[in-house]
Amino acid sequence: MDLFNNLIFGFSVALSLQNLLYCLIGVSVGTLIGVLPGIGPLGTIAILMPITYSVSPVGALIMLAGIYYGAQYGGSTTAILVNLPGETSAVVTCIDGYQMARQGRAGPALAIAAIGSFIAGTFGTLLIAVAGPPLADVALKFGSPEYFSLMLMGLVAAAVLAEGDIVKSLAMVAFGLLLGIVGTDVNTGTQRYSFGVSELTDGIGFIVVAVGVFAIGEIISNLGGSEEQRVFTAKVSNLMPSWDDMKRSIAPILRGTGIGCFFGVLPGTGPAIASFASYMVEKKVADDPSRFGKGAIEGVAGPESANNADAQCKFIPMLTLGLPASGVMALMLGALTIQGIQPGPQVMTTRPDLFWGLVASMWIGNAMLVILNLPMIGLWVKLLQVPYRLLFPAIMAFSAIGIYSVNNSSFEIYLTALFGIIGFVCMRLGFPLAPMLLGYVLGPMMEENLRRSMLMSGGDATVFVRQPISLAFIIATAAILVVMVLPAVRKRRGEITG
Amino acid sequence: MKPSILENKDVWAGLFLIAIGVVAVVIARNYTFGTALRMGPGFFPTVLGGFLVLSGLYILANGLRSDEKIEGSWPLRALIVLPLALVLFGVLIERAGFAPAMLVLIFGSGLAGTDSRLIELLIFSVLLTALCAIVFVWALGLPYPLIAGF
Numbered sequence: 001m002d003l004f005n006n007l008i009f010g011f012s013v014a015l016s017l018q019n020l021l022y023c024l025i026g027v028s029v030g031t032l033i034g035v036l037p038g039i040g041p042l043g044t045i046a047i048l049m050p051i052t053y054s055v056s057p058v059g060a061l062i063m064l065a066g067i068y069y070g071a072q073y074g075g076s077t078t079a080i081l082v083n084l085p086g087e088t089s090a091v092v093t094c095i096d097g098y099q100m101a102r103q104g105r106a107g108p109a110l111a112i113a114a115i116g117s118f119i120a121g122t123f124g125t126l127l128i129a130v131a132g133p134p135l136a137d138v139a140l141k142f143g144s145p146e147y148f149s150l151m152l153m154g155l156v157a158a159a160v161l162a163e164g165d166i167v168k169s170l171a172m173v174a175f176g177l178l179l180g181i182v183g184t185d186v187n188t189g190t191q192r193y194s195f196g197v198s199e200l201t202d203g204i205g206f207i208v209v210a211v212g213v214f215a216i217g218e219i220i221s222n223l224g225g226s227e228e229q230r231v232f233t234a235k236v237s238n239l240m241p242s243w244d245d246m247k248r249s250i251a252p253i254l255r256g257t258g259i260g261c262f263f264g265v266l267p268g269t270g271p272a273i274a275s276f277a278s279y280m281v282e283k284k285v286a287d288d289p290s291r292f293g294k295g296a297i298e299g300v301a302g303p304e305s306a307n308n309a310d311a312q313c314k315f316i317p318m319l320t321l322g323l324p325a326s327g328v329m330a331l332m333l334g335a336l337t338i339q340g341i342q343p344g345p346q347v348m349t350t351r352p353d354l355f356w357g358l359v360a361s362m363w364i365g366n367a368m369l370v371i372l373n374l375p376m377i378g379l380w381v382k383l384l385q386v387p388y389r390l391l392f393p394a395i396m397a398f399s400a401i402g403i404y405s406v407n408n409s410s411f412e413i414y415l416t417a418l419f420g421i422i423g424f425v426c427m428r429l430g431f432p433l434a435p436m437l438l439g440y441v442l443g444p445m446m447e448e449n450l451r452r453s454m455l456m457s458g459g460d461a462t463v464f465v466r467q468p469i470s471l472a473f474i475i476a477t478a479a480i481l482v483v484m485v486l487p488a489v490r491k492r493r494g495e496i497t498g
Numbered sequence: 499m500k501p502s503i504l505e506n507k508d509v510w511a512g513l514f515l516i517a518i519g520v521v522a523v524v525i526a527r528n529y530t531f532g533t534a535l536r537m538g539p540g541f542f543p544t545v546l547g548g549f550l551v552l553s554g555l556y557i558l559a560n561g562l563r564s565d566e567k568i569e570g571s572w573p574l575r576a577l578i579v580l581p582l583a584l585v586l587f588g589v590l591i592e593r594a595g596f597a598p599a600m601l602v603l604i605f606g607s608g609l610a611g612t613d614s615r616l617i618e619l620l621i622f623s624v625l626l627t628a629l630c631a632i633v634f635v636w637a638l639g640l641p642y643p644l645i646a647g648f
Binding site for chain 1: 560592634
C-alpha cells in the first residue's frame with residue numbers, strides 16, 4: 001500500500017493553497033503560450049525560470065511543469081480552430097480537427113481533445129508513481145562507470161531520435177558538452193575557455209544559453225519568415241460531444257495513451273512523434289480509413305492523448321535517474337540544480353515531497369485544464385489576434401529582465417545576445433538545438449564521472465564493459481546507432497519526422 | 499542548376515563545426531592532457547573538439563555532394579537590431595536606470611520587424627515599460643532604480 005500512501009502524501013503537498021496557485025499559474029501561462037505561435041514552452045520556461053528562484057523547489061517545479069503540459073492543450077486549441085498548430089505536437093491534430101471545425105463541430109473536437117488529454121495524463125501520472133520508485137532503487141546502486149554509460153546512452157539516443165540529421169545532432173551534443181565545461185575545472189582549478197573574463201569563471205549561465213537560443217534565436221528566425229494567414233473558422237457553440245463521438249473516441253484515447261507512454265520514456269522523441277504514431281495506428285485499425293482527413297474524431301482523440309501521455313512520461317527518466325530526455329526536461333533539471341538540489345535517484349528519498357508533490361500536481365493540473373480552460377476557449381482564441389509585431393518586443397523585454405535579475409550582470413545580457421545569434425545560425429544550417437542543451441546540462445557531470453571511473457579502475461578503459469549494467473548501456477548505445485544507420489529505418493524516419 | 503557554394507547549407511554547417519572544433523582543440527592544448535589514469539582538464543575538451551572537426555568534415559563532404567540550399571531568408575535587420583537592443587539594455591540599466599533601458603529595448607526591438615508601426619510601437623513601449631516597472635520593481639521588489647540617481 002506504499003503507492004497509495006505516497007500518492008496521498010503527494011496530494012497533501014500539491015493541494016496546499018500556495019502550490020495550487022503555482023499550478024494554476026503554470027497551466028494558464030502554458031495554455032497562453034500554447035495558443036500563441038512563435039513562442040514555445042522551451043523559451044517560456046527559460047524566461048520564467050529566474051522568477052522561480054524565490055519560490056520553494058516544489059512550487060517552482062509544479063509551475064514549470066504546468067507550463068509544459070498546459071502548452072500542449074493550448075497548441076491543440078489553435079490547431080482545431082485555426083488550422084495553425086501552436087506547438088509542433090499539434091501538427092497532426094490539424095488534419096482532422098480543423099475539418100471537424102469546418103463542419104461546425106469545433107466544440108466536440110475541443111472537448112474530446114481535452115478529455116483524451118486528461119485520461120492520458122491520469123495514466124501517465126500513475127505510471128510515474130508506479131515505475132518511479134523501483135527505477136530509482138536500481139539507479140541508487142550505480143557507480144561512476146554506470147552513470148557515464150547511462151549518460152552516453154541518453155545523449156546518443158536523444159541525438160539519434162531527434163528530428164533532423166543524425167551527425168548534426170551528435171555534433172550539437174558535443175558542442176553542448178563543450179559549452180558545459182566552460183569555467184573552473186573542479187578537479188584542478190584550471191580555468192577553461194574563460195578567456196580571462198571573470199564572469200565566465202563560474203561557467204556560462206544556464207538561463208543565458210536557454211533564453212538566448214530558444215527565445216532570442218527563435219524570434220530572429222521568425223522575423224525571417226513570412227507572416228502566416230490566420231483564418232478563423234466558426235464560433236464554438238456546442239461543446240458537448242455526442243454519445244456517438246464518445247463511443248468512437250474511447251478506444252483511440254486508450255491506444256494513444258499507450259503509444260504516448262511508450263515514446264515518452266524514450267529519450268529524444270518529442271511529443272510530435274508520439275502523436276504521428278498514434279494517428280497512423282488509428283488510420284490502420286479504422287473500419288473506414290477514408291474518413292480520416294475529413295473530420296474523423298478518432299484522428300483527434302488518439303494523437304491528443306498520445307502527446308499528453310508522452311509529455312508526462314518524459315518526467316520518468318528525469319526524476320528517477322537525473323537524465324533529461326528532452327529539451328524541456330533539461331530545463332527542469334537546470335531548475336532543480338539552481339534550487340540547490342542535486343538531481344538523481346536520491347531525490348525520491350531525500351525530497352519525497354518534491355517527487356510525489358509534482359506527480360500529484362500534474363494530475364491536478366490536468367483536471368484544472370479541463371475544468372477551467374475549456375470554458376475559456378473563446379478568450380484564449382481572442383489572444384491569437386495579438387499581432388506578432390507587438391508580441392516579440394514583449395518577449396525581448398521579459399527575457400532581458402529575467403536574465404538581468406539573476407546576477408545583475410550586464411555581461412550576461414551581452415552573452416545572451418551572442419547566443420541568440422548562434423541559435424539562429426544553427427537553425428538556418430539545420431542543426432537541432434535541443435541536443436545542444438542536453439549536452440550542456442550533462443557536460444560537467446559526464447566528464448566528472450568519466451574521470452572518476454578511470455581513476456578508480458586504474459586507468460583501464462575496459463571498466464565500462466566489465467560492469468554488467470554499464471555494459472548493457474554501452475550495448476544499447478551501439479545498437480541505437482547501428483539501427484539508425486540502416487537504410488530502411490532511415491527512410492521510415494524521414495517519413496515520420498519529414 | 500547548381501546553387502552557388504555560398505548558399506550551400508551543409509558546406510557552411512561543416513565549416514561552422516570545424517571552426518568550433520579547431521578553436522576548442524587549440525585552446526585545450528594549454529591545459530594538461532593527463533594520462534588515462536589521471537585525466538587532465540585538457541582531455542575531455544580535446545576529444546570533443548576532435549569529434550566536432552571530424553563530423554564537420556563529414557557534413558562538409560556531404561554538402562558538396564548533395565548541394566542543398568539554405569532554407570529561409572536571412573533577416574539581416576533583425577540579426578543586427580535585436581542583439582543591439584539587448585546590448586543597449588545592458589548598458590543603460592547600469593547607467594541610466596530601469597525605465598530608460600526598458601523603453602529603448604522594447605522600442606528598439608520593435609524596429610527589427612518589417613511591419614512595425616512607429617506610433618503604435620511607441621505607445622506600446624511606454625505602456626509595457628510602466629507595466630514592467632509596476633510588476634517587477636514595485637510588486638516583486640527588484641532593486642533597480644527607475645531612473646538612475648533617483
